[in-house]
Amino acid sequence: MLNVDDVVISLAHARTRIGRVSVAEEVADLLRERIIEGVDEPGTQLLETEIADQLAISRNTLREAFRLLGHERLLEHRRNRGVFVRVLSAEDVADLYRVRRVIEVAAVRRSKEAPPAVLASIKEAVADAERAAAQDDWKAVGTANSRFHQALVTLNQSPRLDESMRHLLAELRLVFHVMKNPRSFHEPFVARNRELLALIEAGEGQAAAGYLESYLDEAEQMLLRAYEPTG
Amino acid sequence: MLNVDDVVISLAHARTRIGRVSVAEEVADLLRERIIEGVDEPGTQLLETEIADQLAISRNTLREAFRLLGHERLLEHRRNRGVFVRVLSAEDVADLYRVRRVIEVAAVRRSKEAPPAVLASIKEAVADAERAAAQDDWKAVGTANSRFHQALVTLNQSPRLDESMRHLLAELRLVFHVMKNPRSFHEPFVARNRELLALIEAGEGQAAAGYLESYLDEAEQMLLRAYEPTG
DNA sequence: CGCTAAGGATTGTTGAACAACTCGACAAGA
DNA sequence: TCTTGTCGAGTTGTTCAACAATCCTTAGCG
Secondary structure, X not given: OOOHHHHHHHHHHHOXXXXXXXXXXXXXXXXXXXXXXXXXXXXXXXXXXXHHXXXXXXXXXXXXXXXXHHHOOOEEEEOOXXXXXXXXXXXXXXXXXXXXXXXXXXXXXXXXXXXXXHHHHHHHHHHHHHHHHHOOOHHHHHHHHHHXXXXXXHHHOOHHHHHHHHHHHHHHHHHHOOOOOHHHHHXXXXXXXXXXXXXXXXXXXXXXXXXXXXXXHHHHHHXXXXXXXXX | OOOHHHHHHHXXXXXXXXXXXXXXXXXXXXXXXXXXXXXXXXXXXXXXXXXXXXXXXXXXXXXXXXXXXXXXXXXEEEOOOEEEEOOOOHHHHHHHHHHHHHHHHHHHHOHHHOOHHHHHHHHHHHHHHHHHHHOOOHHHHHHHHXXXXXXXXXXXXXXXXXXXHHHHHHHHHHHHOOOOOHHHHHHHHHHHHXXXXXXXXXXXXXXXXXXXXXXXXXXXXXXXXXXXOOO
């Protein structure tokens, strides 16, 4: 687990790097990490003065970082009330899966033209997930699974779609944390990823598209079942 | 003596105060409009002090607006050098059309489940384009055409995809301005929009998808031909 | 001709100040 | 009791001035 003091130290160190980016972006990276790791739970208010003091940066700089994360939908900005870690509604989850179906299915439909490098990264993600599953490390399975789907999207060969997918997966992390039992959520899909990979390697774009469609339908249902009661 | 108009006006005024957004967002709206309309040409540097003075706002607030537009890819941020109106490369244009093919084709594929309200807005955009074309108002044709494609995307029933499309079309405006002859670019598609609409109304999702695919291919080619020489 | 150093311009970041707004607590009145 | 008005503490919104960091140009030098 991250703790604030470690973070301050690493931040101070990072700032001495030569290729450094703006402080606002560094802070955004830091906060993003905390949010998708679940350190700051959805609904938590992030107080400007408090965080600015802790990170030893000015409020103005912090506000720039907030803007960035707001645009990524990880933070919610309520005017004159503050910024809060985004709370996703069931409708948000449904929408995210709508987008996934559009972007990911379009990707696998182009299996036939898949570049070797892309195939390799997909394969690697599948293998990583299997390895992690064998070791009962379900958090790692989740990470590998994200990489798998991110790799699928690169079949589209579109930098913009890649970025959209990155943001989408980060947003989904806000939901994953409500899963009490990550194993039950991730386990079924380890084998499915392998099967989907086989279809892609065979150049069966149409079949892969159909397979992925029901794959995503089921994932969405599982997530919504676990999510609705609490929300 | 009070009269009814005074009351209405004061209420309207109060409403604008209540609904008003932050200064940064207002400024972002203003700058976005200028960029989209081509007032500030691609490549133009936007000086912080100069614009902040002109708009009578602080540099900090202006920088927040810059961030917003940077995230929409209308501005390019070069660290320690300033912000510039984005200059799209041919590769950018190709990528934008890749995204369009994914998002728009997925939309029309669902023609069969099209809600009446969506069909109506698509129809309206087609009619507007035809009307504007008849009056030789090619700028209006372009606007109607944008609305047409934006309406197509709503077939996906996804707010996130709607927003992506809005940003995408705004970004494309950066390119449209290089077209010396807007008529030659827009004219061929007025009739095509009508034909595509017919396929959608008939629920021919598959056919509509194929039709739109080649439609977009051709539009991309036309744009790239006009763009490459200058770029 | 190429390299370096200095200077000017612009952005990056800070800290403080004040205005605007939210929200809860409490009092006054129906 | 319920509603309404008022107050005050706390937070965000915005501005301002200052200085540091960086880039670009140009002048001087070998």
